[in-house]
Amino acid sequence: MSARIFETPAALLAAVGERFGPTDWVAIEQDRIDLFAQATDDHQWIHVDPARAKDGPFGGTIAHGYLTMSLVNRFLPDLIEVRGVSMGINIGTDNLRFLNPVRSGSRIRGVGELVRAEEARGGVQAVVRVTVEIEGEEKSACVVDTISRFYPEA
Numbered sequence: 646m647s648a649r650i651f652e653t654p655a656a657l658l659a660a661v662g663e664r665f666g667p668t669d670w671v672a673i674e675q676d677r678i679d680l681f682a683q684a685t686d687d688h689q690w691i692h693v694d695p696a697r698a699k700d701g702p703f704g705g706t707i708a709h710g711y712l713t714m715s716l717v718n719r720f721l722p723d724l725i726e727v728r729g730v731s732m733g734i735n736i737g738t739d740n741l742r743f744l745n746p747v748r749s750g751s752r753i754r755g756v757g758e759l760v761r762a763e764e765a766r767g768g769v770q771a772v773v774r775v776t777v778e779i780e781g782e783e784k785s786a787c788v789v790d791t792i793s794r795f796y797p798e799a
Contacts, residue, residue: 648722653729654769654795657762665757665773668723670780671716673708675749681712695749707746713753713786714741717775720755725773727795736770736792745784752780760790768796 649665651657675695682693690697691707698706718735727733747753754777761772771793777786 648726651727665724668720668755670752706749710743724757730795733795739790741789770794
């Protein structure tokens with residue numbers, strides 16, 4: 646699936662309520678989970694000890710919630726592309742919720758919705774709600790409102 650293209654930041658203003666995606670699937674293998682554990686110093690056994698986790702509450706290791714959330718940044722360019730910008734910056738996130746664990750070996754993808762867009766400090770600030778789906782699961786992994794600001798070319 647290709648990204649929804651906006652020719653200018655101002656074009657976002659008329660697209661509130663529009664949905665984007667889904668993205669391609671991304672595999673969440675144990676090596677990715679282990680690398681995230683190393684990067685964040687979060688070595689809890691439910692993430693990094695497959696033998697112990699096999700008998701744990703999830704029947705195996707699971708991805709860190711923040712690993713799942715960080716992959717939203719990978720999904721965003723596959724959901725929307727804003728052209729005619731001098732720069733785009735991440736402002737932050739709102740309303741992050743972890744709804745379902747992502748088990749090692751599963752695949753996830755992103756689905757987006759433009760929930761808000763408004764003029765802000767010479768640019769357009771957009772809130773894209775990204776829902777991270779797990780292949781074969783009815784319940785999503787997480788939902789987060791991403792906040793970005795896009796400044797038009799001069």
